[in-house]
Amino acid sequence: MSLELRGITKRFGALVANDAIDLKVERGEIHAILGENGAGKSTLMNIVYGLLTADSGEILVDGKVQDIREPSDALAAGIGMVHQHFMLVPVFTVAENIVLGHEKSKRNGTLDLDTARAEIKRVSDEFGFEVDPDAIIEELPVGVQQRVEIIRALIYDARVLILDEPTAVLTPQETDELLKIMQKLADRGTSIIFITHKLREVKIAADKITIIRRGKVVGTAEPSASQDELASLMVGRPVILNPDKAPHTIGDVILAVKDVVIKDPTGRAIVKDVSFEVRAGEVLAIAGVQGNGQSELAQAMINLEEHIEGSIKLGDDEIVGKSVKHALADGIAFVPESRELDGIIASFSIAENFILDRHDLAPYAKGISMFPKVVESQALKDAAEFDVRLQSVNDPISSLSGGNKQKVVLARELSRPVRLIVASQPTRGLDVGSIEFVHERILAERDQGRAVLLFSTELDEVLALADRIAVMYRGEILAIVPSTVSAQELGLLMAGVTNG
Numbered sequence: 179m180s181l182e183l184r185g186i187t188k189r190f191g192a193l194v195a196n197d198a199i200d201l202k203v204e205r206g207e208i209h210a211i212l213g214e215n216g217a218g219k220s221t222l223m224n225i226v227y228g229l230l231t232a233d234s235g236e237i238l239v240d241g242k243v244q245d246i247r248e249p250s251d252a253l254a255a256g257i258g259m260v261h262q263h264f265m266l267v268p269v270f271t272v273a274e275n276i277v278l279g280h281e282k283s284k285r286n287g288t289l290d291l292d293t294a295r296a297e298i299k300r301v302s303d304e305f306g307f308e309v310d311p312d313a314i315i316e317e318l319p320v321g322v323q324q325r326v327e328i329i330r331a332l333i334y335d336a337r338v339l340i341l342d343e344p345t346a347v348l349t350p351q352e353t354d355e356l357l358k359i360m361q362k363l364a365d366r367g368t369s370i371i372f373i374t375h376k377l378r379e380v381k382i383a384a385d386k387i388t389i390i391r392r393g394k395v396v397g398t399a400e401p402s403a404s405q406d407e408l409a410s411l412m413v414g415r416p417v418i419l420n421p422d423k424a425p426h427t428i429g430d431v432i433l434a435v436k437d438v439v440i441k442d443p444t445g446r447a448i449v450k451d452v453s454f455e456v457r458a459g460e461v462l463a464i465a466g467v468q469g470n471g472q473s474e475l476a477q478a479m480i481n482l483e484e485h486i487e488g489s490i491k492l493g494d495d496e497i498v499g500k501s502v503k504h505a506l507a508d509g510i511a512f513v514p515e516s517r518e519l520d521g522i523i524a525s526f527s528i529a530e531n532f533i534l535d536r537h538d539l540a541p542y543a544k545g546i547s548m549f550p551k552v553v554e555s556q557a558l559k560d561a562a563e564f565d566v567r568l569q570s571v572n573d574p575i576s577s578l579s580g581g582n583k584q585k586v587v588l589a590r591e592l593s594r595p596v597r598l599i600v601a602s603q604p605t606r607g608l609d610v611g612s613i614e615f616v617h618e619r620i621l622a623e624r625d626q627g628r629a630v631l632l633f634s635t636e637l638d639e640v641l642a643l644a645d646r647i648a649v650m651y652r653g654e655i656l657a658i659v660p661s662t663v664s665a666q667e668l669g670l671l672m673a674g675v676t677n678g
């Protein structure tokens with residue numbers, strides 16, 4: 179099936195999020211869409227899937243104009259979508275979620291649980307997905323949850339599949355598996371629209387590339403184009419993909435983690451006897467395959483975990499046993515792994531989100547008086563510095579694109595005077611231009627004598643920023659190696675392989 183968009187235009191107030199966009203995706207083609215944060219990619223896809231309505235323009239399937247007003251219309255037309263934030267009910271089983279899909283396709287009518295089980299099995303066998311229809315969603319790894327969304331789309335007979343940043347939350351292994359699945363689907367005639375900020379993936383998977391900037395299609399590129407070429411087409415200027423690190427001067431120990439054990443509510447140790455130090459002026463990266471205790475260790479740095487044993491000292495101050503507020507006030511900047519869960523408050527304005535943890539302090543407030551003008555001018559300054567694409571700082575933060583929300587969190591955390599920066603997946607969802615900026619900024623903080631503790635599953639990021647790399651495996655730190663380590667050796671350590 180082919181999909182064609184003609185002259186799609188969408189405005190939000192004064193902002194033209196999509197400006198007369200034309201796009202054609204042929205049958206069996208993987209069509210990548212590249213564009214900066216806020217370029218209008220998700221908006222366009224939400225229109226095709228019926229979650230938003232265009233102000234003007236047409237959507238054609240196999241040359242026929244479709245009237246798509248809601249997701250059920252899109253599914254009936256053979257268009258499915260996997261969202262960046264999965265739309266599954268966590269406490270339900272795979273089969274229940276598939277039946278629940280209230281976006282029933284008219285073609286299939288209602289599904290009962292047994293039919294759903296059989297359909298899940300049929301699709302799983304066909305594509306080699308190993309998905310148990312009776313597994314509970316929240317107990318499945320993210321990569322498998324995503325497969326459930328793909329299975330759902332296939333069961334409802336989607337022949338055009340939209341994937342909006344599907345790899346942002348996947349491990350490198352899961353990403354490679356997804357790319358293979360996409361290829362298989364395309365070989366069988368499914369057309370795929372693939373949105374990603376990772377140029378490597380575009381080069382591996384895409385047959386065609388369309389580039390969007392500020393709501394307009396600005397060009398197309400071949401997958402043979404180099405990453406540098408793609409980056410500058412996207413951002414409109416050359417991008418430095420690998421920043422230079424200045425030689426660093428190491429100072430005192432800022433963070434001392436000693437014999438830390440973190441337990442889950444059942445008493446099982448997720449982090450086991452971890453000890454390390456981070457000094458002023460250095461970046462220590464914690465690398466590892468997701469799920470080896472890094473998330474819990476990161477959260478423990480500001481007391482976001484319940485059961486912490488051992489000692490975490492910032493200078494001379496013990497953090498363990500105190501509150502989150504205490505840890506932050508003590509001089510820790512914290513970029514959480516999940517901006518949606520821990521980084522922002524969706525119903526608050528952009529301006530309020532820029533100062534979340536400081537809203538009750540000078541210069542923003544005194545006693546019970548708030549000073550909105552001060553809050554607003556600080557927000558305008560931060561937004562300009564971090565290139566947050568917004569209309570008004572008084573809009574709710576939920577109106578921002580994914581990458582721009584992430585920039586608000588980064589601006590808030592990287593622009594206050596602290597001793598230690600703890601950053602988890604800081605560039606998740608950012609476009610290449612913004613990654614360049616954030617990487618330079620983190621290195622500048624290091625050069626000014628802050629200690630940086632970086633948690634990242636992106637090897638490129640770890641190698642670009644770290645002075646030393648601690649590899650976590652099954653809750654332990656297997657080794658701490660200098661950043662001159664080869665990517666191959668690092669990969670082996672992450673898989674739990676040590677020499678000797």
Ligand SMILES: Nc1ncnc2c1ncn2[C@@H]1O[C@H](COP(=O)(O)OP(=O)(O)OP(=O)(O)O)[C@@H](O)[C@H]1O
Binds near residue numbers: 190
């Ligand atoms: N509901 C809304 N109300 C107001 N503005 C919106 C709304 N939804 C999106 N926008 C604006 O439309 C523009 C395009 O956003 P969109 O989410 O499509 O970007 P994107 O290309 O997907 O970016 P990212 O790479 O960060 O995900 C942004 O400036 C965003 O702030």
Ligand SMILES: [Mg+2]
Binds near residue numbers: 220221579580581
């Ligand atoms: Mg988006």
